[in-house]
Amino acid sequence: MGQEGGGASGRGRCVGRLARASTEDGPSGGQFGYSGSVAAGGCGFLGEHVVRMLLQREPRLSELRVFDLHLGPWLEELKTGPVQVTAIQGDVTQAHEVAAAVAGAHVVIHAAGLVDVFGRASPETIHKVNVQGTKNVIEACVQTGTRFLVYTSSMEVVGPNIKGHPFYRGNEDTPYEAVHKHPYPCSKAQAERLVLEANGREVRGGLPLVTCALRPTGIYGEGHQIMRDFYHQGLRLGGRLFRAIPASVEHGRVYVGNVAWMHVLVARELEQRAALVGGQVYFCYDKSPYKSYEDFNMEFLGPCGLRLVETRLLAPYWLLMLLAALNALLQWLLRPLLLYAPLLNPYTLAVANTTFTVSTDKAQRHFGYEPLFSWEDSRTRTIRWVQAMEGSAQ
Numbered sequence: 001m002g003q004e005g006g007g008a009s010g011r012g013r014c015v016g017r018l019a020r021a022s023t024e025d026g027p028s029g030g031q032f033g034y035s036g037s038v039a040a041g042g043c044g045f046l047g048e049h050v051v052r053m054l055l056q057r058e059p060r061l062s063e064l065r066v067f068d069l070h071l072g073p074w075l076e077e078l079k080t081g082p083v084q085v086t087a088i089q090g091d092v093t094q095a096h097e098v099a100a101a102v103a104g105a106h107v108v109i110h111a112a113g114l115v116d117v118f119g120r121a122s123p124e125t126i127h128k129v130n131v132q133g134t135k136n137v138i139e140a141c142v143q144t145g146t147r148f149l150v151y152t153s154s155m156e157v158v159g160p161n162i163k164g165h166p167f168y169r170g171n172e173d174t175p176y177e178a179v180h181k182h183p184y185p186c187s188k189a190q191a192e193r194l195v196l197e198a199n200g201r202e203v204r205g206g207l208p209l210v211t212c213a214l215r216p217t218g219i220y221g222e223g224h225q226i227m228r229d230f231y232h233q234g235l236r237l238g239g240r241l242f243r244a245i246p247a248s249v250e251h252g253r254v255y256v257g258n259v260a261w262m263h264v265l266v267a268r269e270l271e272q273r274a275a276l277v278g279g280q281v282y283f284c285y286d287k288s289p290y291k292s293y294e295d296f297n298m299e300f301l302g303p304c305g306l307r308l309v310e311t312r313l314l315a316p317y318w319l320l321m322l323l324a325a326l327n328a329l330l331q332w333l334l335r336p337l338l339l340y341a342p343l344l345n346p347y348t349l350a351v352a353n354t355t356f357t358v359s360t361d362k363a364q365r366h367f368g369y370e371p372l373f374s375w376e377d378s379r380t381r382t383i384r385w386v387q388a389m390e391g392s393a394q
């Protein structure tokens with residue numbers, strides 16, 4: 001699955017039936033049927049799976065608009081199918097572009113966002129894309145009369161918090177001291193609140209908006225950039241990765257296909273179950289095992305030839321904290337000259353080193369969600385994807 005930000009097409013260029021978002025030449029409300037959907041961020045890691053899942057598993061769908069800042073070349077292959085797929089290059093921070101893309105759609109799945117816990121983007125940019133962008137999506141629904149909105153939130157809206165409190169097999173009602181300091185979780189928490197508060201707002205035509213938020217834990221699967229990074233790092237280190245986090249720290253993970261399926265299902269069910277689902281949050285879950293972040297990655301990287309070397313004596317936690325702090329300092333010092341954004345920083349270390357796992361059936365109870373992919377399927381698909389990567393150790 002392609003997910004590189006750049007995509008093949010530059011701003012304003014076309015892939016398939018493609019439009020540049022604008023209120024003048026964008027899709028018009030009358031052009032699309034009742035079953036039209038918008039997948040915002042539809043060319044990202046999760047977004048691509050959502051797009052493909054909608055096309056495979058949503059029989060009522062007649063038209064799909066894929067809205068993204070960077071369009072992927074893979075959209076080309078979708079134009080031959082029975083559903084009318086319109087790729088729209090646009091920016092969620094531009095209200096008029098969002099409104100043009102949303103006009104006349106039945107439902108919007110908003111998975112567009114700036115996912116950055118490494119300090120690549122400024123806090124202002126993260127806020128603009130994740131918070132202002134979400135405001136724009138909500139206002140577009142209200143102004144154009146789109147009634148159903150599914151927002152991709154994140155586990156980080158809850159935690160882990162900076163105090164390192166464990167969230168062990170928690171659910172949507174588990175009390176937890178959510179403390180947001182980092183720009184990314186702050187932005188996701190604000191955006192989620194906006195989406196939930198918008199539930200019940202009157203949209204054009206007089207009917208109420210129905211919204212909900214899905215909170216994935218760490219997503220894995222085909223197209224996962226960080227998995228790719230770890231794999232290449234392991235190859236560079238002679239087929240080894242070094243354990244940095246105790247195996248006892250559990251990190252919640254969920255397969256991308258199941259996260260996509262949950263989005264498609266809730267988008268379908270929002271209309272019939274508006275009173276129950278509207279204004280609700282749901283963790284994304286499946287049967288993936290509870291493991292540490294590194295042990296979980298080894299489920300895929302192990303069969304691809306990498307091994308995890310135990311280094312507790314070589315790398316005690318205080319040393320990791322020191323390295324993370326050093327990385328943060330270097331990032332700040334080098335900022336005027338270059339972008340230094342390694343995986344390890346005080347925030348990522350805290351997230352990786354704090355137990356955060358969910359155990360819930362809320363999505364099953366509210367809208368009949370069952371994981372589409374078993375753990376064995378999810379694992380096999382992810383391993384095949386890693387093996388197919390160039391430079392495989394196999």
Ligand SMILES: NC(=O)c1ccc[n+]([C@@H]2O[C@H](COP(=O)([O-])OP(=O)(O)OC[C@H]3O[C@@H](n4cnc5c(N)ncnc54)[C@H](O)[C@@H]3O)[C@@H](O)[C@H]2O)c1
Nearest residue numbers: 041043044045046068069070091092112113154216218219
């Ligand atoms: N990856 C995870 O583990 C994870 C976990 C929980 C929640 N999430 C959430 O899921 C969503 C998707 O994440 P992902 O991992 O697929 O990230 P991603 O970066 O692969 O996808 C995000 C997509 O949004 C698009 N985008 C970014 N800025 C935009 C803008 N200004 N206008 C229009 N499109 C824009 C990007 O081009 C990209 O295609 C995000 O909202 C993220 O917060 C991800």
Ligand SMILES: C[C@@H](CO)CCC[C@@H](C)[C@H]1CC[C@H]2[C@@H]3[C@H](O)C=C4C[C@@H](O)CC[C@]4(C)[C@H]3CC[C@]12C
Nearest residue numbers: 115117154156217218244293343344348349351352
């Ligand atoms: C100490 C390192 C030695 O191997 C390991 C560092 C791993 C970190 C880079 C990742 C550990 C946990 C990840 C996050 C988590 O899976 C959930 C997320 C939620 C989502 O909304 C965005 C991505 C992320 C923050 C994810 C990012 C990478 C980790 C911090």
